[in-house]
Amino acid sequence: MIAVLLILIPLLTGLAGFAINRERGSRNWAVLSSVITLAVMIYGVTMAQGKQLGVDTTWLPQLGSRFALNLDGMSKMLCLLTAVAFPLIFIATYKNTYTNPGKFYALMLLSQAGLMGVFMAVDCLVFYFFWELALIPVYFLCSIWGGEKRIAATFKFFIYTFAGSLLMLVGILYLYNLTPDHSFALSSFYKLKLSASQQNFGFWMFFIAFAIKMPIFPFHTWQPDTYEQSPTAVTMVLSGIMVKMGVFGVLRWLLPIFPDAVSKFSNVIIIFSIIGILYASLIAIKQDDLKRLIAYSSIAHLGLMSAAIFSQQRIGIEGVMVQMFNHGIVVIGLWIVADAIERQTGTRKFSQLGGLAQKAPGLAILLVLMAFANIALPLTNSFVGEFLMFNGLFRYNPWMAFTAGTSVILAAVYTLGMIQKVFYGSVNTATENSIEANSNIRWVLIILAIGIIILGVYPQPVINLTKDTVDHLITQIQL
Amino acid sequence: MNLIYLVPLFPLLGFLINGLFRKSLSKSLIGIIGSGAILASFIVSIILFNDVRTNGSMIVSYFNLLDIEAFKIPFAFQIDQLSVIFLLIITGIGFLIHVYSTAYMNDETNEHFGRYFSYLNLFVFSMLLLVMGANYVIMFIGWEGVGLCSYLLIGFWFKNNTYNYAAKKAFVMNRIGDLGFLLAVFWILAKLGTVNYGEVFASTVKFSASDITGITLLLFVGACGKSAQIPLYTWLPDAMAGPTPVSALIHAATMVTAGIYMIARSNVLYTMAPFTQTVVAIIGLATALFAATIALKQNDIKKVLAYSTVSQLGYMFLGLGAGAYTGAVFHVMTHAFFKALLFLGAGSVIHAMHHEQDIRNMGGLKKHLPITHISFLLACLAISGVPPFSGFFSKDEILAAAYLKNPIFYYLGAIGALMTAFYMFRLYALTFLGKFRGTEEQHHHLHESPSAMTIPLIVLAILSVVGGFIGIPEIFAPDAHMLEKFLHPIFAQSDSIKELHHLDRSTEWMMMGGVSVLIIVVIIIAWRKYSRTEQFVASHGIARTLENKWYVDELYDNVIVRPVTGLGSVLKNVVEKAGIDGAVNGVGRFVHYSSRQLRLLQSGQVGNYILFMVLSIVVLFLVFWNQPQIAHFLEKIF
Amino acid sequence: MPIQYYIGLAATLFCIGITGVLIRRNAIIIFMCIELMLNAVNLLLVAFSKMHYATAFIRNANTTAGSDAQLFVFFIMVVAAAEVSVGLAIIVMMYRNTHSVDVNYLNRLKN
Structure with missing residues (x-):
């Protein structure tokens, strides 16, 4: 029941939102909707038990697909992230104006519905359906409300993700035909006994789709462009939540269905992930654009998650769980700051910024906190995740952990460089008229900051929440 | 017993209060909160010290930082002889420096004043976590925390971009070390599944020899970063960009000794890895000498002190490498006294000279800054190792251990000690003796610092003079090395592993006496040479290389x-x-x-389309001409 | 007469029609050529119809085999008539507007 509500609330309010034309009305509608979703979600995480959560009804009986949703630990965690992130995003960008605000917010809510569906689906067709439902609004959001080069960026995004989606569809249909009872249900996919060659084929079909979404080197180039050109609210959704779709997909669909292929290709994929980590970090050092820097740093972090997953160690996967949530929080915080800076000064170029700490000390402190969470300083939430992930990787192969570990140093270089270029130094023409960010932004950032510290000191809630999923996963891949 | 959590709690509260309300609190209130928090911690530390002396060590676990199946990392504090000594150093000297800062930083605006004290408290908090943690992860939290605070404090005056670069450099270099530390932790975790000190040291049998060597080397990389050893030392001299009390607290007395603490804490592992010990000793010695040569030609008062810190840290590592853990900890302590004193004295000078740091523009400050002058002189004597000042005892202990390890280490170390004496007295003479070489205006404004600054100087001066007496060597009075007796439980396991050697008495007397005499000679040379210097010529050749x-x-x-x-x-x-x-x-x-x-192709000309159609049909015909069905069909017709 | 002759004639007529459509620009000629092609097909249909009828008649005197082809022919003729009327109307309109019946002018309709 909870699962249905989580999809229906954003879906219906989103559809209704198309009809609202007034700026204030549409904003408040979106905030209201997302807050209700959050309330339902919190109820779902804390109170609801067993049957109250999921749903399983006939959908397309001819095809053997059922409308089946379920909330296990990982789903709860990611849905909670989605539910928490949307109101914060809406509030933080409350003062931003859009042409056709009603449609903007409506599409955002639709995308939220899609995300919720992706994270809860236990039927592959339903999963694919929501996967696309989450993505399609983003194309429109990015191509209509984006920056100057939005068409090119959206085009690239579209090509990449659709190529991935189609491969995944091939994979899904391939598996569907292999099931004895022709069913799309996750459980019947899990029961499949696949031969080595079948595993290999299916593995790559699914993996490329997820790799593009995460993104893993060398499928990442859509990301900086799209992040740069999208309206910031959309970028937050993309990098805070949507990239987790890829990670989620790997954990929910790839690892349990193709365990042999996973162990077979894990070396290759980890190596590519590590190349991606270092590659993205090195590029981030030379970036002159705040948004692109955050994008590349995000690529590096996702690369680490991918490496940790494929190391197939319990600790590493637990770390990925923690990090999925924490990365979402931190990166949304960073985007909020980036957006605030761009709105204040009209530029994102480091070469034109400087000295903002004198003009906006509050914002500076919050950015510094976000930035240190980004480089996984202990007692911030990312540390826990990275610690566990590196630990898993170390158990898989110490040298790989060492190589990936150098990114810790590079991350410090580019993140501190960013702080320095944006906030320190003396004021210049671009920054001399800037003032403290508005109270919405500051409150959202403070909430995020508190979350960062609390989860950094006491990460156990997230670990406990996802424990059942990890247990199950570990038995499936037989470690 | 249950007071333990209070030690880090006070600075944390101080940090929060000063950080959050820095705009609304008055400067004096900020100062009181900041210093008071550390004082409170200091008092609790004294209580803990007495507790440990009577009851021995204790471990208190609060909650699990991480708890995944068999993988548990408790948030626990361990208070034993080693950590309690560090607690006293950190909070005691920290308190003096806080008091000093209230006067030194008084020119800052309210907001920055509050920011300064909140950072300082946060630093103390991190450092306390570092030494109190009962496992490597808690230590790592503090380890990175002090790196962060050092970053924030070096770049305290963030308008100046060179300072920011220095801050960034410090953090990044520390991070290189941190990576080593982190990998060592992973290694331990992978082998043992626990990082609690007690369990790790009790189950060293599970390690292979290469494991131990690898782990200790990686930990040492971490120590190199934090304690500024070759090759990761260059951040420390640049870190002098921060306010001078920060240099005293972080870059002399506490943070940089974290590496020493960590190795002393892991002494069991190091004792079992002789190869690593040799590496540690060689790196330490090389750093000691290398930094000393650079210090000979520096002209910035703080830079000289910075390189002398690097050099002294090198001695501590030499001691650790030679297995003289007590000696290293002893030197940490005495060094904390006299180096804090030197930096604070330098701060007092800089304060008096209106932020002039070049010693070529000083001279003759003796009569203007009497208290600073006396305390500085005492500190110079202590760091040079003149008996019976504190530095003499601790340095002697390290050198004696080095001799046992390898006599060459001893001779090189002794040369380093002579250089130390030389550059310290060059600094002293150029600053306080001779004629004033600054501008008229500076001369006019010369003044002794306020009592908030001089009182810490006096306290530290007393400690620098008498601090050595807790570690009187066997040779002077049997059983008088109180520190060694106190720390014995910590190093007992190591002592049982390695065979103990003892110097025979005559060698020890000779070494001690010879070095002391030479040091005094060097001091006199430096004194005479630099108290008369009036002109400074541009250096060239090797001197120029040293200057650079x-x-x-x-x-x-x-x-x-x-x-x-x-x-x-x-x-x-x-x-x-x-x-x-x-x-x-x-x-x-x-x-x-x-x-x-x-x-x-889509031209819109119907003719074209038909042409394509016809052509395609023709092509199809040609292609399938020989197909049996068609052939059969055609045969039937024609 | 053997069926081959019919096929040959129909094929020839059809080819003439195609060639005409392809190379002529006069709309009326093209139109005529299309008619020619249609009628070539009609001819074939009728010829095959008769052939099938003849073979079936030997086995069964009451057979109606081949009559469907003749039905088709009528259909084609009716449709062709309708087509001619519409097509000629278009050509007339075109001539009125452009004073020409050159089909190459027709591609300008898009403007």
């Missing part, structure tokens, strides 16, 4: 920094744009291009 710090910064810049950023540029501009993006866009462009060409 052996060009190590330039070397790193060219060998590491530029290639890395260059690689970044290449990846960004060539691989990313032309390579991957080129490939992706190439696919798009190819589709685009080919569809534009194909579009021409």
